Amino acid sequence: MARRKRYALVGAGGRGLTFVEAVVRRFGGRCELTGLCDTNPARLDYYSRYVVEELGGRPVPVFDAADFDAMVRQTRPDAVIVTTVDAFHDRYIVRAMELGCDVITEKPMTIDAPRCRAIMEAARRTGCSVTVAFNYRWRPGCTLVRRLLQEGVVGDVVQVDMDYLLDTSHGADYFRRWHREKEKSGGLLVHKATHHFDLVNWWLDAVPETVFGMGRLAFYGRENAARRGVSVQYDRYTGHNTSADPFAIDLSADERTRALYLEAEKHDGYRRDQNVFGDGVSIEDTMSLLVRYRTGVVLNYSLNAYLPREGFSVAFNGTRGRLEYQETHGSAGGALGGLWADRLVVLPQFGEPYEVPVPSAEGGHGGADPLIQEQMFSANPPPDPWKRSAGHGQGAASIMVGIAGNRSFETGKPESIAELCPELGDVRRLSELP
Numbered sequence: 001m002a003r004r005k006r007y008a009l010v011g012a013g014g015r016g017l018t019f020v021e022a023v024v025r026r027f028g029g030r031c032e033l034t035g036l037c038d039t040n041p042a043r044l045d046y047y048s049r050y051v052v053e054e055l056g057g058r059p060v061p062v063f064d065a066a067d068f069d070a071m072v073r074q075t076r077p078d079a080v081i082v083t084t085v086d087a088f089h090d091r092y093i094v095r096a097m098e099l100g101c102d103v104i105t106e107k108p109m110t111i112d113a114p115r116c117r118a119i120m121e122a123a124r125r126t127g128c129s130v131t132v133a134f135n136y137r138w139r140p141g142c143t144l145v146r147r148l149l150q151e152g153v154v155g156d157v158v159q160v161d162m163d164y165l166l167d168t169s170h171g172a173d174y175f176r177r178w179h180r181e182k183e184k185s186g187g188l189l190v191h192k193a194t195h196h197f198d199l200v201n202w203w204l205d206a207v208p209e210t211v212f213g214m215g216r217l218a219f220y221g222r223e224n225a226a227r228r229g230v231s232v233q234y235d236r237y238t239g240h241n242t243s244a245d246p247f248a249i250d251l252s253a254d255e256r257t258r259a260l261y262l263e264a265e266k267h268d269g270y271r272r273d274q275n276v277f278g279d280g281v282s283i284e285d286t287m288s289l290l291v292r293y294r295t296g297v298v299l300n301y302s303l304n305a306y307l308p309r310e311g312f313s314v315a316f317n318g319t320r321g322r323l324e325y326q327e328t329h330g331s332a333g334g335a336l337g338g339l340w341a342d343r344l345v346v347l348p349q350f351g352e353p354y355e356v357p358v359p360s361a362e363g364g365h366g367g368a369d370p371l372i373q374e375q376m377f378s379a380n381p382p383p384d385p386w387k388r389s390a391g392h393g394q395g396a397a398s399i400m401v402g403i404a405g406n407r408s409f410e411t412g413k414p415e416s417i418a419e420l421c422p423e424l425g426d427v428r429r430l431s432e433l434p
Helices: 016-026 041-056 065-075 084-099 113-126 140-150 193-204 221-226 256-263 362-375 390-412
Strands: 005-010 031-038 062-064 079-082 101-107 130-132 155-169 208-216 286-293 296-306 308-319 321-329 341-349 354-356
Touching: 005 016, 005 113, 016 031, 016 079, 016 362, 031 065, 031 321, 041 062, 041 354, 062 065, 062 155, 065 084, 079 084, 084 101, 084 296, 101 256, 101 362, 113 390, 130 390, 140 193, 140 321, 140 341, 140 362, 155 193, 193 296, 193 390, 208 321, 286 390, 321 354
Parallel strands: 005 031, 005 079, 031 062, 079 101, 101 130, 155 296
Antiparallel strands: 155 308, 208 286, 286 296, 308 321, 321 341, 341 354
């Protein structure tokens, strides 16, 4: 019998549970979880119980974040899964590679140019691999867009428009959590939009070159609330009468959030339910970018985080026509519930428009999660002609759009990605990057 591949995880928050479930239960026959690491003992306790009581796995050793090296040396993982706060991704990615491990990391790979360069240098120096979990590539509709563009249905793409909408359930949640602090998340232009820039990079098979952006905090935060006549009565939601507040959440109402966050507060003081109209919000909620690619294509992108519905629309203007793809979905608690609805239309330059049926898939994140998990964790992943797996080079190409955009917000000028991250080299095609 072949040896099971060994994984350790650092970052015992909400996102890490998805990886743990895949390793322990779905692919437990060929994978083994060898260690768990976090800064908070309450979260580690919850993970330990989750592995044994809910997933039916064996007890797993737990380690404080200060003992990350000891975890790796004692549990001997083949790969480390990184699901920490974004600003700490680079710390564990680089150290895991230095200790001889491959890495699977949640997006974004990191949040600024120096950290990005450090990861790329460590990958070059150690020869270890980094896989960035861009699950959006695996959505059936997104894969269909890639196939049609590759088949040339609109000829050579010249220009792209992408408009992303976050609603007042999902979008607001970034302003309750640590993501509201730019020094921890890089802002939505890095934390959230890395998905979107990666999609466009991948759809076009192109490396971004220059970014010009404008962004501001226009809706959330105390000053914006005061400007609209909204009185902020509390700095967090749990423990207050919030029945009339549509932005409120109650951490005590759910066993998982109570264990991972409310009961964990005494160890580190982190509050998962901060008022979206309180103090301390340093990220933007309204942003627009122009991105020029090394192939000459131009992207016009916008993101707003306080809208009545959620989803995105993207249009590709080419030498033979136009392709339009729209994805609408509702986040938990939103007006649309869990609805996912996709629509793809091709408009030939000289011909009748036609709709292309978008296949559906079961599972989290609109059917993408089971597919990317199979690629990462199964013994024999199916062939992937669309090259949906992404390494550190493609992870860098994505985050550098947001990083350059943040820089442009500050300078008011276009910013060169090559100057910010020379390690990307001068390749034009995304597929030439690891």
